[in-house]
Amino acid sequence: MRILLIEDDTVLGAAVRDQIAADGQSVDWVTRLDVADDAVRATSFDLILLDLMLPDGRGIGFLKGLRTRGEATPVIILTALDQVSDRIEGLNAGADDYLVKPFDLAELSARIGSVARRYSGNPNPIITHGSLQIDLAAHSIYRDGRSVQLTAREWALFEAFLSRPGQLLSKAQLEEKLYAFDTEVESNTIEVHVSRLRKKLGSAVIETERGMGYRLGKA
Secondary structure: OEEEEEOOOHHHHHHHHHHHHHOOOEEEEEOOHHHHHHHHHHOOOOEEEEEOEEOOEEHHHHHHHHHHOOOOOOEEEEEOOOOHHHHHHHHHOOOOEEEEOOOOHHHHHHHHHHHHHHHHOOOOOEEEEOOEEEEOOOOEEEEOOEEEOOOHHHHHHHHHHHHOOOOOEOHHHHHHOOOOOOOOOOOOHHHHHHHHHHHHHOOOOEEEEOOOEEEEOOO
């Protein structure tokens, strides 16, 4: 997934960013709502982590603006505001979850996974694809009963295919999943990682439509 983190606390923001990256997701971190709005309009994100108190305004207004213009990207609020009335306001504004600071980073990872699975239409973290058994929450894969280790970048790409079974994904769409891992994605990055995924998971796991893109195949 590609996640937008909107958080002005530099210590917490760095910790959350590192946790998301360790989970195999890509993350763009901004500290202001105006920058966040530009990012959302320019890029397709899979999930937004939103603080409610930012230097240039309240996150609730930003969230309401997203929903008013039809933006359905899931949003998890991260805030120190712990009153029941604050939670109700956030959820009524269109948030999908609400996490009060300070929180455990492992719990944040679990909440992110839970929300993502709900939006993908499959709330079960354990899925089977051919000879592969995949634990989306634990980021673990077994092929014919044997554990397969993926790098963070490989997992980010494979998860993109899993979340859109049968859908053709262009090279540009896949590159977006890796921008947060590298400041600049090289021209052959996708081809290299697709090749590695095929070696680890099976040659047919990703199909190529020459000149068009890639899609999830059989495993």
